[in-house]
Every structure is written in structure tokens, then in C-alpha cells.
Amino acid sequence: xxxxxxxxxxxxxxxxxxxxxxxxxxxxxxxxxxxxxxxxxxxxxxxxxxxxxxxxxxxxxxxxxxxxxxxxxxxxxxxxxxxxxxxxxxxxxxxxxxxxxxxxxxxxxxxxxxxxxxxxxxxxxxxxxxxxxxxxxxxxxxxxxxxxxxxxxxxxxxxxxxxxxxxxxxxxxxxxxxxxxxxxxxxxxxxxxxxxxxxxxxxxxxxxxxxxxxxxxxxxxxxxxxxxxxxxxxxxxxxxxxxxx
Amino acid sequence: xxxxxxxxxxxxxxxxxxxxxxxxxxxxxxxxxxxxxxxxxxxxxxxxxxxxxxxxxxxxxxxxxxxxxxxxxxxxxxxxxxxxxxxxxxxxxxxxxxxxxxxxxxxxxxxxxxxxxxxxxxxxxxxxxxxxxxxxxxxxxxxxxxxxxxxxxxxxxxxxxxxxxxxxxxxxxxxxxxxxxxxxxxxxxxxxxxxxxxxxxxxxxxxxxxxxxxxxxxxxxxxxxxxxxxxxxxxxxxxxxxxxxxxxxxxxxxxxxxxxxxxxxxxxxxxxxxxxxxxxxxxxxxxxxxxxxxxxxxxxxxxxxxxxxxxxxxxxx
Numbered sequence: 001x002x003x004x005x006x007x008x009x010x011x012x013x014x015x016x017x018x019x020x021x022x023x024x025x026x027x028x029x030x031x032x033x034x035x036x037x038x039x040x041x042x043x044x045x046x047x048x049x050x051x052x053x054x055x056x057x058x059x060x061x062x063x064x065x066x067x068x069x070x071x072x073x074x075x076x077x078x079x080x081x082x083x084x085x086x087x088x089x090x091x092x093x094x095x096x097x098x099x100x101x102x103x104x105x106x107x108x109x110x111x112x113x114x115x116x117x118x119x120x121x122x123x124x125x126x127x128x129x130x131x132x133x134x135x136x137x138x139x140x141x142x143x144x145x146x147x148x149x150x151x152x153x154x155x156x157x158x159x160x161x162x163x164x165x166x167x168x169x170x171x172x173x174x175x176x177x178x179x180x181x182x183x184x185x186x187x188x189x190x191x192x193x194x195x196x197x198x199x200x201x202x203x204x205x206x207x208x209x210x211x212x213x214x215x216x217x218x219x220x221x222x223x224x225x226x227x228x229x230x231x232x233x234x235x236x237x238x239x240x241x242x243x244x245x
Numbered sequence: 246x247x248x249x250x251x252x253x254x255x256x257x258x259x260x261x262x263x264x265x266x267x268x269x270x271x272x273x274x275x276x277x278x279x280x281x282x283x284x285x286x287x288x289x290x291x292x293x294x295x296x297x298x299x300x301x302x303x304x305x306x307x308x309x310x311x312x313x314x315x316x317x318x319x320x321x322x323x324x325x326x327x328x329x330x331x332x333x334x335x336x337x338x339x340x341x342x343x344x345x346x347x348x349x350x351x352x353x354x355x356x357x358x359x360x361x362x363x364x365x366x367x368x369x370x371x372x373x374x375x376x377x378x379x380x381x382x383x384x385x386x387x388x389x390x391x392x393x394x395x396x397x398x399x400x401x402x403x404x405x406x407x408x409x410x411x412x413x414x415x416x417x418x419x420x421x422x423x424x425x426x427x428x429x430x431x432x433x434x435x436x437x438x439x440x441x442x443x444x445x446x447x448x449x450x451x452x453x454x455x456x457x458x459x460x461x462x463x464x465x466x467x468x469x470x471x472x473x474x475x476x477x478x479x480x481x482x483x484x485x486x487x488x489x490x491x492x493x494x495x496x497x498x499x500x501x502x503x504x505x506x507x508x509x510x511x512x513x514x515x516x517x518x519x520x521x522x523x524x525x526x527x528x529x530x531x532x533x534x535x536x537x538x539x540x541x542x543x544x545x546x547x548x549x550x551x552x553x554x555x556x557x558x559x560x561x562x
Contacts, residue, residue, distance in 0.1 A: 011377075013378075013493050013494075013513050017377045017380040017381045019381070037494055038494070092356065093349070093350075093356065119376065119377055120376050120383075121358075121359055121377075121497075122359070123342050123346075123358070124342070124346040124349075124356055125346075126343075126346070127314075127342070127343040127344075127345070127346025128346045128347070128349065128356075130346075131318070131346065131350035131351065132350055136314075136315060137314070137343060137346075138314075138343075139339075140339070142487065155339070156339065156487065156488055157339045157340075157488075158338060158339060158440065158441055158442070158488070159433050159434045159439045159440070160432045160433030160434055160486075160488060161431070161432045162312075162428055162430075162431050163428070163429045163432070164427060164428045165426075165427045166425055166426045166427065167425065170425075175494070177487070207388070208355035208356065208387070208388055208389050209355050209356070209357060209385050209386065209387055210386045210388060211384065211385050211386075212371065212384050212385070212386055213383070213384040214376075214381055214382065214383055214384075215382040215384070216381055217379075217380070217381070217382065217520075220524075220537070220538055220539070220540065223536045223539045223540065224540065224541050225542045225544065226541060226543050228543050228545030228546075228549065228553075231543070231553050231557040232557050232560075232561075234541060234543065234554065234557070235557045235558050235561050236561075238502065238523075238525070238541070242501075242502065242540065242541075244444075244445065244501040244502040244522065245445070245469060245502065245558065
């Protein structure tokens with residue numbers, strides 16, 4: 001089975017978010033970058049599936065040269081080779097078109113990624129790639145089992161889960177608890193240095209959207225503390241000041 | 246120009262978030278057409294008109310009543326073309342998100358998502374969308390004539406005096422290839438307010454000490470008509486199901502009121518709740534970081550405060 005795992009290169013979940021250049025650029029100062037947490041789950045499941053059924057894992061990232069340490073980490077975790085599409089990931093459509101082109105040329109059986117990136121949170125790329133390739137896309141996937149050419153999936157829906165069956169190939173956007181995150185071991189880290197990382201040029205496709213400015217949420221004006229023995233006052237505030245109950 | 250709004254049903258009742266999508270669409274375009282799949286309960290069609298739609302396309306084909314993402318996408322793309330609509334508005338959900346992505350490719354539209362307020366149409370078409378898991382916003386411009394907007398809960402207040410929508414049965418042409426995914430079963434909690442739909446969310450954390458102590462959270466939630474949520478450790482320890490996990494890697498909520506009980510307020514949890522209009526924190530540790538992100542706070546033991554708070558709310562209802 002040939003698996004393509006798509007990863008994002010995103011700020012660590014504990015990062016403080018700020019912007020520069022008149023709020024038009026993300027401020028990378030002091031920020032450490034990681035494999036998207038959801039993408040990390042999809043990679044971990046890909047490694048498990050490869051252990052069960054054999055095959056290969058190719059990891060793909062759409063990003064500039066700065067993402068290579070993140071890609072090397074994915075290779076250390078268990079991917080066999082990597083492709084970096086050398087371009088800034090402008091928007092979901094642009095990224096989806098890059099992935100769809102690589103996926104089509106490589107004839108992958110399974111395309112995995114996280115349910116969403118944790119920078120732009122769009123959760124659009126898996127659906128777009130599925131549609132571009134004319135194959136199903138399922139997200140957010142919590143359980144994925146493959147038997148020959150068919151798959152059983154549990155997908156999270158509001159208030160529960162949906163169980164489904166479908167045939168390969170398809171695209172899945174993954175989340176916990178599909179697999180446990182894998183920590184690269186020393187052998188993995190050593191071998192990642194020599195695994196192939198191919199840099200390819202992007203297609204000439206254009207993005208459909210453009211971010212003109214960033215904003216931070218307004219700071220809270222400070223908490224109003226209410227005595228635990230005076231909860232009637234709290235109810236009064238919720239009712240008459242906030243008007244939410 | 247006209248706009249299409251995708252309506253989601255929960256047991257035949259229109260989701261509130263879908264009514265928000267209709268009202269949002271009607272604030273952007275004068276002619277709003279809603280599209281719904283499957284049986285509608287009595288009186289539901291009236292809500293569609295009241296929220297601002299002039300017409301309801303009702304897909305009654307049994308084969309299309311089960312949330313089939315590929316078939317819904319084809320049907321919506323077909324409806325947009327036949328109605329001459331250049332805008333599609335949907336509420337963010339496990340069904341809306343993938344449908345929006347697929348339709349955007351089918352019709353060549355730009356897709357703008359996690360939108361928190363009405364667009365700025367003074368020069369071009371710009372929306373404000375939530376990014377970095379609620380830690381920031383982006384002002385994003387559409388570069389295409391056709392647009393798909395996925396809105397977050399509370400992006401707009403539902404209109405109730407719109408008018409009456411005419412109901413038309415819509416029979417889309419769906420190819421067999423759109424039935425590649427077979428939904429075998431659903432396992433869904435019944436009779437509770439769904440987390441992303443809720444106006445009020447009551448969440449519990451590790452401070453509650455164990456799953457056996459959730460009755461008071463549920464009682465407070467029932468009293469407020471709220472949904473219940475939890476922190477990541479609580480879901481990781483299986484005290485509560487995963488679909489209740491609120492935070493960076495769980496559900497992101499934007500209710501009118503978020504009540505956090507026994508949750509310290511790690512940055513990953515705050516990321517999932519900081520688009521809430523008001524936050525109430527109950528914690529016995531006065532140094533809990535959550536108080537810094539809160540509007541109202543009670544320093545006290547949840548086991549003492551929560552039952553008393555529930556009684557105080559009942560007394561004023």
C-alpha cells in the first residue's frame with residue numbers, strides 16, 4: 001500500500017501569537033515550529049498501517065526551505081521519503097492543488113492528513129483534494145482500519161460518531177485517538193538524514209483568497225469576582241449585565 | 246444576485262446554526278434560497294422564511310437523507326447553477342465543512358471559513374475569520390466572483406421576522422459514483438444540546454475528581470439549557486466522551502456564555518473557548534490562569550458552588 005501523508009509546519013501549541021509589519025505578517029520571533037498535531041496523528045497511523053500491511057509512506061509538505069527540519073522529523077518518525085513543494089502555502093485551494101498533482105502522479109492508495117492545520121484551522125484541504133481527484137474524503141477520522149482494498153472508519157460528528165465503509169483510494173483528515181503520537185528514536189533520527197527529500201516546483205495555480213491583515217482579540221477587561229456565598233448576585237449579573245441567561 | 250444557504254437537520258428540526266446561515270446570507274444578498282435534505286418536522290419550513298429565505302429547495306429523495314457528503318455536494322452545486330446563485334453560506338459543522346470544500350472545487354468558488362461577523366463589502370469582499378485556534382483573526386479577501394462562506398456560531402443573530410418561504414421539491418441528478426461511502430451506523434447522544442450548537446456551554450475539568458461527579462455539571466447544564474463539555478485530560482482519562490473535549494485539539498466553541506468548572510485554563514484549552522462572548526470560571530485556586538481570561542469568577546469549591554448556583558438560577562427562573 002502506498003500512503004501519502006500531508007503535513008503542515010505550524011507554531012507549537014503553546015506559542016504566543018503576534019504579528020509584525022503593520023499586522024500583515026506572523027511574528028516568528030521565539031516561536032518553535034512543529035508537525036501539525038493532527039498531522040502527527042495521521043503519520044502515526046500511517047506507520048502502524050505500514051507495519052501491518054507493508055508498503056511505503058511518502059510525506060509531503062507545501063512550504064519554503066524553513067520547513068525542512070519538520071519534514072526530517074516526519075522521516076525520523078517513519079516516513080520513507082519526502083516531497084517538499086517549494087512554495088509559501090497561500091491558501092487551502094493552492095495547497096490542495098499541489099497535493100492533488102503529486103497524489104495523482106504517485107497513484108497513492110491512501111492520502112492522510114490532519115483534520116485541520118492549527119494556524120488557519122480551515123479543515124478544507126482534505127475535501128478539496130478528494131474532489132480534485134474524484135475520490136471520497138472523510139474527516140475527522142478517529143479510527144481507521146484497512147482490510148485489503150476496503151476500509152472501516154469511525155468519524156466524529158456532533159454528539160457522537162458515524163461508522164462507515166469505503167474502498168481505497170480515499171482521503172482522510174485524522175484526529176485523536178486514531179493512533180498514539182510516535183516519538184522518533186535515535187535510529188530513526190540517524191536514518192532520516194539520508195532518506196530522500198525531493199524539492200519540486202509548485203504548479204502555476206493561483207490562490208482564491210488573500211489575507212490582508214491580522215488582528216488580535218481584544219484583551220479582557222478583568223474578571224469580576226463574586227463571593228461564593230452570594231451566588232444570587234452572580235445570577236443577577238448573568239441575567240441583567242451580560243444578558244446571557 | 247442570489248445566495249444559497251445549506252440547512253442541516255437534526256431529527257427533522259433545523260439546526261440553529263443553519264438559521265444563522267440563512268440570516269447571514271440574507272444580510273449579504275436580497276434573494277436567499279435555502280436547501281434542506283430529508284424529512285422536515287411540522288412548522289420547520291416557517292423558520293426558514295422567518296430567518297430570511299424566500300424559497301426552500303427541499304430534497305425529499307430517501308437516498309439523500311443520510312448526510313452523504315459527496316451527493317450533497319453535487320446537489321448543492323447543481324442548485325447553485327440552476328438558481329444562478331453566486332454565494333453559498335453554511336454553518337461550520339462535521340457535514341458543512343466537507344460539503345463546502347467539495348462544492349468550492351465543483352463551481353470554482355473561493356472558500357472562506359471560520360467567519361465571525363458580516364463581510365466588509367466597501368472595497369472588494371473581505372471577511373473576518375478566526376485563526377490560530379481562536380488566538381487571532383485574519384481579514385481575508387475573496388479573489389473570486391463566486392464565494393462560499395462557512396460561518397462560526399454566533400456570527401449573526403437569527404432574524405425572526407423575515408417572511409414566508411415558498412417550498413419547492415428539488416430533485417438533483419446524482420451520479421452513482423457519489424455513493425462510494427457507505428454509512429453503516431451512527432452512535433449519537435440523544436436528547437441533549439449539541440456542543441457546537443449551544444448558546445451556553447458548561448465544562449468540567451480535573452477539579453471534579455472523577456466521572457461520578459458529573460451529575461452536578463449535567464444538572465447545571467439542564468437548568469441553563471446548555472451543552473456539557475470537558476477539558477482534554479478529562480476526555481483522555483475517558484471520564485467523558487471525546488466529542489465533549491473542548492480546546493485546541495478538540496471542539497472549538499463560541500457560545501454566549503462558557504462556564505468552566507474545575508479547569509485551570511491551560512493555553513490549549515483557552516484557545517478553544519476564547520471566542521465565547523462571556524466566560525464564567527469556578528475554581529478553588531485563586532491563582533488559576535483561567536481567571537485572567539474570564540469575565541466573571543467565583544473562587545470556591547465546585548462541590549459547594551455548583552449545586553448552590555443551580556439552585557440560585559432556578560430561584561430566578
